[in-house]
Structure formats: structure tokens, C-alpha cells
Amino acid sequence: MPSASAAPGAPMRTARMTWRQAIDRRAERHGLGARPAGAAPADAVAAMCGAHAQIQSAGEVSVALRLDGATRQDVRTALLTEHTLVKTYGPRGTVHLLPARDLPMWTGALSALPAGSGNGGGPRAYLTEEQTEQVLEAVADALADAELTTDELTEAIVERTGPWAGDPVMEAFQGAWPRWRAATHLAAYRGVLCFGAPRGRKVTHTSPGRLLPGFRPLPAEQALTRLLTGYLRAYGPATPQSFARWLAAPVTWASGLFERNAGAVQPVDVEGTTAWVAAGDTAAAEAPARGLRLLPYFDAYGVGGHPRERIFPGRASERALARGQAGNYPLLLIDGTVAGVWHQRLSGRRVRIAVEPLEPLPAARLADLDEQVERLGAILGARPELTIGPIPVGPHA
Known part of the structure; x- marks a missing residue:
């Protein structure tokens, strides 16, 4: 791990910051402060270092x-028409929206993670190394000029490799998936697979190179350095442990990456805890994080927010986390920290929004809440109805 007091070649004076200042910085960087995260959807996604999109509407x-x-339609246009966003597998092997301009970095970095990182063990439980490479070659060939449903892609892979690739051996929600799907995340990380436009209710896959002419993953070490510094700009000050958790990678590997990039990162003393920011990035937020926000399921701010006790203080850690995991509840955020949960039910042109604050909201906060509910309705294109009180809905699976 890098020294807390020096960078290669010269002594470095350790900057100091309070946790309150760290939260203010993060909220501002994520576009949750007084100003937006940019002018376009790709700017917002870049600012939070990827937007979780396992639940498409929440993303x-x-x-x-x-x-x-902006509305959800603006995000869809960026994804499906302008191709300034790409839907693919990102950190922790989960579905993300990523800026198209940064996809070379993401694929170069994610394909360099240690085997088994981010996707529940990788393909080794179902595929030999030789079979894995055959599947990846078949995926690349099948999707180079096509947009295929999962069933169509299965047929194309089996045709190119053999019937073994289609063996239904992977336990799934309803039955079993074919063997080749154990390499799905790796195919995305290698840059030969991403999501295409939905075909009705069916998911499709295509090649990033088909959507982004000239696309090519960056070399591994260059990509990892860019990912690390991008993460630190969004979530710093942060530790190798929190970076490892964000990627679902080994802590020893993350610590080694910090060491290899000692010139690109800088230690900060945060109330006695040594954490890191991108080198030279020690400026305070332009303004303290003030105000109320409603963040959807798996919003990046909560999922990537560490230490948990700072982002989810007091009762929030019990109410808004699911066994320590963030994202399973939509979050009521006040001044950059979690202060409750909420739930929505969309029905036609109406959306019912229930909010459960952990403490009674004063009049000024209630006014902020009304404004946020109206904003959420505008994003969804629906007329909002607000209720305040206990929410019986459990965490999202």
C-alpha cells in the first residue's frame, strides 16, 4: 500500500479532511449537490463512475x-439512438450503463481483474480454459455484425463450437442456462459483447465494435490506472479495501494496484484514517451538501459509499441496508447522508411514492420532498402522489 506520507521521489505532505468534507465532495461530484453532473447522460454516468442498471428503470x-x-427518455435516447451510453456488465459483474467514450478503459481494466473477480467465480466452474476461449471467439464472430437474442446467440455459439456449449448446466431462476453463459461477463469484459436494443420483452446482445466504430480496449495497466483515479474522483477519499469491495476483487490485488500507482494517488488523513484521492485532487466542495434527494434502487452513491457508517449513520444502517449491502432500498438522502427509505408504484400515468423518513421532517424538508417528488414524476412522465409513513415493502432481491 502506498506510504501515507510520501510519493515516489519526493516527500509529500498529507492533506487533511473531515468526513463531513468528504461527503460534501462526493455528493457534489455525483451531481447531488447544487449543480448538475453535466449537460448530458454520459456526463452524469461518468461522474458516478458507472450507473447500475440491473433494474433498467432505476438506472x-x-x-x-x-x-x-432530463427524463428517462433522454437516457434511453443516449443509449439506443445516440450510443453515447453502452449497457454492459460493469463492476461486480452487474449490469451497468457506461459512457461509450470510456468503454475502452472499462473493458481494458475489467478484463485485467484477477480470475473470479466480480462475477461469482467466473467460467472455470463450467468451462475449461480452452472452452472459454472457444466461446469468446464464437461470441465475437456471431455478434460482429448482428444483434441477437439470448436464444439466437446460443444457437450461433453451438454452431461454431459444438453441442457442449449449449448443455443446460447452470442453475438459473427458471430452469438451467446453457454452459456458454458462464463466460458472459468475461465476454463483456473482453469487449466482444454488450446489450443491444430490446426486441419487445426480449434482451439482445451485440458487439461494442458494431455500435462504436474503432472501439478497442485500452492496455491493461493504462486502463487500470484510469479506472482507479476515476473511482477516487467519484468516491475518494477511499481505501484499497473499499475499492476492492466496489469491484468485488481481492484486497491484496487492490492494494498492489495502489502501490503501482503511487504517483497517481495521494494520501489524505480523514479524522485519523488514511485514505486516498487522485493526485492533486484535494480541493473541498464548492458548497456543503445541502438538500433532500430521492435515490432509486442501486444508485451508485449508496452502493459505492464507504465507510458505510458515514453514509448510513445510526438507524439508517439498520433500515436502509440489507445485511450490510447497499442498493436494495431506494434512499432518502438529506445533506449527503441516508435519512430514510422510499418506494414507488407506477401505474399507467400515475406513480405512487411512499417515503419513510427516520426522523420527522420539518416544514422546510417537507417542501424539499414535495419538489423531489414532482421531479421524480417528471422523470418518469407520470403524475406523482406522495404519502409519508412506514413502508412494509422489503428489500429488492
């Missing part, structure tokens, strides 16, 4: 709420 809200006047 759209997550991006739109960080931009002035």
Missing part, C-alpha cells in the same frame, strides 16, 4: 436526476 432515474430537466 434511467439514477442518471436523469443528476441532470437539469
